[in-house]
Structure formats: structure tokens, C-alpha cells
Amino acid sequence: MLRIYRRHLGTCRFKTERYRRCQCPIYVEGTLGPDSIRKSLNQTSWEAASETVAAWTAAGEIGRVKIEVPPISDAVRKFIDDAEARHLGWQTVKKYRLLLEKRLLPWCESKGFSVLKQVNVDALRLFRGTWKDGALTASKNVERLRSFFRFCFQAGWITSNPALNVKLPKVHARPTLPYSAEEMKAILAACDRYRGNKPRVKAFVLTMRYSGLRIGDTVTLRRDRLRDGKLLLYTAKTGTPVYIPLPPVLIEALAAIDTGSDWYFWTGNGKPVTAVTHWQRAMQSVFKLAKVEDAHSHRFRDTFAVALLEKGVSIETLAMLLGHSDIRVTLKHYRPWVMSLQAHLENEVQKAWATDLASGTKPQRLAAVV
Numbered sequence: 213m214l215r216i217y218r219r220h221l222g223t224c225r226f227k228t229e230r231y232r233r234c235q236c237p238i239y240v241e242g243t244l245g246p247d248s249i250r251k252s253l254n255q256t257s258w259e260a261a262s263e264t265v266a267a268w269t270a271a272g273e274i275g276r277v278k279i280e281v282p283p284i285s286d287a288v289r290k291f292i293d294d295a296e297a298r299h300l301g302w303q304t305v306k307k308y309r310l311l312l313e314k315r316l317l318p319w320c321e322s323k324g325f326s327v328l329k330q331v332n333v334d335a336l337r338l339f340r341g342t343w344k345d346g347a348l349t350a351s352k353n354v355e356r357l358r359s360f361f362r363f364c365f366q367a368g369w370i371t372s373n374p375a376l377n378v379k380l381p382k383v384h385a386r387p388t389l390p391y392s393a394e395e396m397k398a399i400l401a402a403c404d405r406y407r408g409n410k411p412r413v414k415a416f417v418l419t420m421r422y423s424g425l426r427i428g429d430t431v432t433l434r435r436d437r438l439r440d441g442k443l444l445l446y447t448a449k450t451g452t453p454v455y456i457p458l459p460p461v462l463i464e465a466l467a468a469i470d471t472g473s474d475w476y477f478w479t480g481n482g483k484p485v486t487a488v489t490h491w492q493r494a495m496q497s498v499f500k501l502a503k504v505e506d507a508h509s510h511r512f513r514d515t516f517a518v519a520l521l522e523k524g525v526s527i528e529t530l531a532m533l534l535g536h537s538d539i540r541v542t543l544k545h546y547r548p549w550v551m552s553l554q555a556h557l558e559n560e561v562q563k564a565w566a567t568d569l570a571s572g573t574k575p576q577r578l579a580a581v582v
Contacts, residue, residue, distance in 0.1 A: 214242040214265050214274075216253070232258040240265055247274045279368040283326050288312045291363050302484055303428045311356050315343075328364055333374045340378060347381040354380050390515035395504045396421065402501035406494075413494060415465035416477055420512035422462050424534055427495075427509040431487045433476050438466065446535055456533060514545075521549045 217229035220236045238261040241250040255261045268274055282290065291312070295305050319339050325331055336357065343350050357375040365373045391399070403414035420430050423443055437444040441463055442455040466476060474480060478487045492509065499507035513534075520530055531542040 214240055214244055214249070214269065216240050216258075216261050216265055218258075219252075244268060244274050245272060249274050281328060281369045284320050284328055284331065285317055287328055287364055287369060288317060288360070290367075291360050294363065301428075303426075306485055307352075308356055308360070311353050312360060316357075328370050331374065333377045336374055336378045347383045350381045351383050354378055389506070389511060390518040391421075391504070391507075391511055395502070395507075396515070398502040398504055399498060399507070402498045405501050406498055408494065409469075411465065412469045412477070413498060415462070415469050416491065416494075417498070417512070418462045418465050419476070420509060421515055422459055423456060424513050424516035426513060427491060428484065428488050431477050431491050432484050433478075434474055435470065435476060436474075438463075445533065454532060454535075517542075517546055518549050521546060 216238055217240075218231055218234070218236050218238050219229075220226055220231075220234065224234055224236050226234050226236075235256045238253050238255050238258065239251065240253050240261070242248070253261050253264060255264070268276060292305065292308060295308055316339065319342065320326070320331065323335070325335065340350065340354065343353065345353065354375065357378065358373065361370065361373045361375045364370050399417060400414065403417055404410055406413050416430065419425065419433065420427065423430070423445070425433065425445075438458070439455075441460075442457050445454045445456055469476060477491065478484070495509050517530055517534060520533070521527075527542055527546070528539060530546070531539045534542060536542045
């Protein structure tokens, strides 16, 4: 049992240990569990000292304050609020909301789970078993679960992260498939047959092809990011802006749809996710008209990346243009094309050697091709 008492200073006229109204220091002594204590609380307020000792008693440990663990629904809300406060992209927040608010919370409710400690490793494995996602999407969702439970662990609401022991699904990565020149011609021709705003749709396609932007970033593209024929992709962590020059055909297409709005492909009204959904439907109509198989918007980004690699752009430069903070992400997606480029360069070097040998010239020492 812990007891608080006041040790009066020599200048204090009061002597009783339980006196509450002077400003002399307050001490605590006693035992709690296996621990004992006798020291100053560095407080002079009797009420504050009482609250501190009461918190230790509730936690069952000296020096530890019991943390109020919120129900699962409140934990999810706090996590989403934190994600928004960190200014994560709206696409990222949307995916967290979809997984946690639309899927995890209803599932927990169906199982009668209301507190975080009930959602253990076995429970999460059962939850994963209800997904009908593909392997890649499921893998991403496990990573999101890990982020959520890491947040809960760091807040002191749980003693460990149960999602860490939920294995990722095995993903068989599909090779990146850029659009061929013939497919791009078919898509652009389909824009001219589109029943809606043809110039706007064509400008949208060209923007995705020559900027490498994702569809969400293209939809919310602001006019002020285009300067002197260059597009501001983003500002690096160092504060350095990263620009990319745009071809005249794209600059002309954007100028043709410039209505003076702050955005090229969005009114600014409503949520960006709604606008993205509209453009996804529009692109599906274009792809159907073009009769291009397995067409989707992200392949424009792949076409942008592979075209640069084929022109000899380094993987480091490509990672910068794509906004990848880790070059390993770029290599993961475009390794086959990097290897193909390397094989082509080696073949050209070997051709040079063959020419020298045929002419009787001794080949000079060549620098290693990286």
C-alpha cells in the first residue's frame, strides 16, 4: 500500500504530515506488488499527488500510469485522424478507410469483438480468410493492418503487434506491360471517337503517357504546375523541385482545354475520389473503343518508364521521376527492362570487339558498362 505525506520545510510553521494547504514537498512511501518506494513526488499539490499514486495503483506498478485502451472503433478513428494529420495522400487514406472502417469493424462486430486485445493473430488470420482479393491486394492489406496495429502498439494499447505474425500471401509478380506504339495509336484514335469531350479525354491520355503520373494525380493536376513547357512533378524532401519537360503535342492539348480553372481535369468541387471514379469509367470506354486487351490507366505510367529506360535513362533518374523514395521499388517493377537494356548494351560492346578482331586491330581496354 502506498501512502503520501508532506515533509515540511524548516521555514514552514506547520508540522503534521497530512496537512494539505502549505507548499512543502510531498513524498510517497510503501509497497505496490514486489516494489517498494520512499521518495519525493516532486509535487506540492495534495490533489495532484493523490491522483499520481491512484494511477500507479490502478496500473499495478510504481511509476506506471494505466493507459485507457479505447474500443476498436475509436482506435480506428484515431488512426485515420493521425493519417490525415500526417497529410498522407487521399488515395492512401481512402484505402485505410476501406480496409478498417468498411471491412475490419463490421467483421469484429460480427464476432463480438469490441476491444483490441481480442483481435489476436488467429483472429486476424480468420479475417484474412474472408477476403476475396487477389494476392497482391491482399498483401497490401496485410501491410495496412500491420501499420494500424503498430500505431496501437506505440500508443500502449496492446503489448505486441499481432499482424506481424500474419504471413503475406505469395504474390506472383506479373511483368510490367507498357503499351506498344500500335496500342497507343489505337487509344489516341479512340479518343477522337469518344462520345464525350474528345479534346479533354485526349489531353488526359497524353498527360498520363508523357508525365508518368498516376490517375489520381492526373485528375487533380493544377494548372500552376505547368511552367515554360515543364511539369512540376513534386518537390523533393531536400526542397528541390523535380520538373519534366513535356512534348509540344501535350502542351497544345492542355492549352486547348484550358478554361481558366485551377485544374485541368477536375472542377474542384466534391471529393477527388469521385472525380477519379468518373475518369476511370471514361478510360474504360476509350479502351473498349480502342480494342486494346488488358488495358488500364496504370499502363501509361509503365509506358512512360520503359520508354525512358529504352532511351538509356538510368534507373536512379527514373526513380526520381516516378517519385520513388527507394530505388528498390523501381527495380522491383522494372527489373526485366533494366536487364534487357543491360543485355543490349553488352551485345553492342561485343559487336565492337568483333569488328576490331576482324580488322586485325587489338581491342582497347573498355570501361565496364554499368
